[in-house]
Amino acid sequence: MPTPRSSTTLVEDAPARQPNRVRAIMGACSGNLVEWYDFFIYAYTAIYFAASFFPKGDTTTQLLATAGVFAVGFFMRPLGGWIFGWLADTRGRKVSMIISVFMMCAGSLLIAVMPTYETVGIAAPIMLVVARLIQGLSVGAEYGTGATYISEIATPGRRCFYGSFQYFTIIAGQLLALFTVVILQQTLSDEQLREWGWRIPFFIGAISAVVVVYLRRSMHETASKKDMHREGAGSLRGMFKHKRAVGLVIAFTIGGSLYFYTFTTYMQKFLVISAGFDAATVSFIMTSALIGFMLCQPLFGLMADRLGIRTHMLMFSSLGVLLVIPLLFAIKHTHNPFMAFALVFGGLVIASLYTPIAGIVKAELFPPAVRALGVGFPYAIGNAAFGGTAEYVALSFRAEGAEDYFFFYVAAVLCVTFIASMLMPNLTRHGYISGDGRVEENTGMPASKVQTAKA
Template identity: 95%
Template structure:
């Protein structure tokens, strides 16, 4: 980041709060769909067994992810050529518009096939918005953060993603305690979407006062925000995709899909699962700044190696153990254990990607390849898992997650030392130092 764009410390903290508050609202809106699907699935799809209806809602959830590449592209270009702040304000409006549409739309019984079509449209709008939010938010936080504390500051992006999930989960728990199951299925599920839609006003107010980190020189540089210029950094693009497919698939396996996995596979009732996941996610959220501080000391490359290596070794036994347990306490311990492994990745997820690109294509370089990988593997996590279950081979999903994490581990080995060669912390020679040279050095040390 150009030194002249760096704000005083109080303004830096306020700017990060502005970025993170919007992140919280966006992810609340996005995840409330996953947590209330069990109640509204029958409202938007033809009558059938529960697994079929959940499969349909998971399919719509996955389709929302496939709008992320378009959002990452459009808003990456906007952030790189018009500023990070403009991009983030527009994205909040879009997310809340999608939530408002879901909150008020008629059911399948009322308007027939138009109901799932409208639901799909709302998810497409939200998917476009989330594709915008992640890349621009990660870029903004990495640029405004204090040198030597970038991973700590970066940890607040996933802190607020998890807080958004928790807020969504807490909202569901409150509704479960105050409304009957019948009321939730008839109309109560609409309340969380309405809450998300109304939250836009506060977020827009906070984001209007944010400090802009993109310099005019970078925004007007030739090729700024263009895909052609981004793909000149082909090794960086490949690394972002490789990190994303393993990180996102693992993250969504132990967060959104875990909510259903504990019900339909482990056999817990919905209320017990809500309390298990709430407790586990609170612990996971609190891990973020702690692991961010640790990453500032150990380095990003070390954390990526630890996450992907431990993930490959532990994800299969963890999922088998969760599937077989009958104890809520043991289920919590196992889920939280899986999330602790994820904490090696989540605080640095945005920083590692932002370090790989120069300012003129940074938001695009972070957002677009991330959205591709996230759509293909993160967004389809539930759908793939439920499909395996429908075919009677649910455990194949466990091995699928481990195999994808192997790709992330290989990319972590090939990644250069970003403190030396990253565009924010180092000399910007990422392309020259990515490849088998670092793998050979690692082998020599071993």
């Protein structure tokens, strides 16, 4: 029988006082903000530097190439989730999170200083790929360890509220990246942005590491020595003893990540190349929508603490399946910026049913000895396969003259998430943090239906 939550963390061994808990959440979230700023600034400045690294072809071809490199960063996430999940489970969450920040900023600094295709030829796109590999490794580390840390240090009964600040800072990182681009658009000419202005945001991301490391030095460690030295801690073999949990994490991730990246990073390009808005107008549309989305996180987190994680997952996946196709069709055919904002924000409100609980639902599925690995590694696989390729798949459909097929693709993937949400157990009763840790023995189906299915 799985070990219940009695052995979880130092938060239970020696409860943190509220000021320490708040400071710890700030330390975790500050790094999250910087890492996601660094990761997303690539997507938002790609329209300016695409020709510098991929000079041949039309605009769509160049953007397709940069989207491919963006996707490459995602495919390093499983390796990052594996390595840093092992590190967090066997050496501590704090060590893992400090190293991940340094790696992200190293990738940003490399992009900021690297020469263009005109200067060094094919070496330029190769170096761009290397930088994205480093950043992908870092993000693969950050999500799993950060989600684990926040879930462990959060107050019982308020875990979804605390967990909401992980995506709050992910969105804040996107907003900061977007806001930086808006400022540059207002202060530099289009020519200056394409020649050298796009480098400025990457320098900002690299410099910000110093502040984050300082904040994370004072964080409380939540992994107990007992759990870090437990047999199988941080190992893939130990993680795969929890097969249902691994399957649920992947199923939740593929729908949640694909939907999230469709309405955030890809939406920036979709509004330009499909709806026909100019880049500056799109930046203001997305900035406004993302501000509203960010403010939704703690509100929907509080709601999830009252309604339950399973209810939220069912609402997100069912509404996503039903509404994503009409929403994307409507956005594509609108020429009114206010209507575009309303439609994008409506899509993001649906995402708000998932994003505040995304880390908590995964952390509840695993015991502490493999929690960071169990959250980070399966998530990274699903995120790489569907979230990281969202832009590339969408642009590929567009290049073939079948862009609308992408809308149906998103809905189909969300169907998988809906089925998984139906089958997940009640985590308040059976989760490893809030319940008795009997995730593998329970589903969301009534007992009578389970017996019928077995028969």
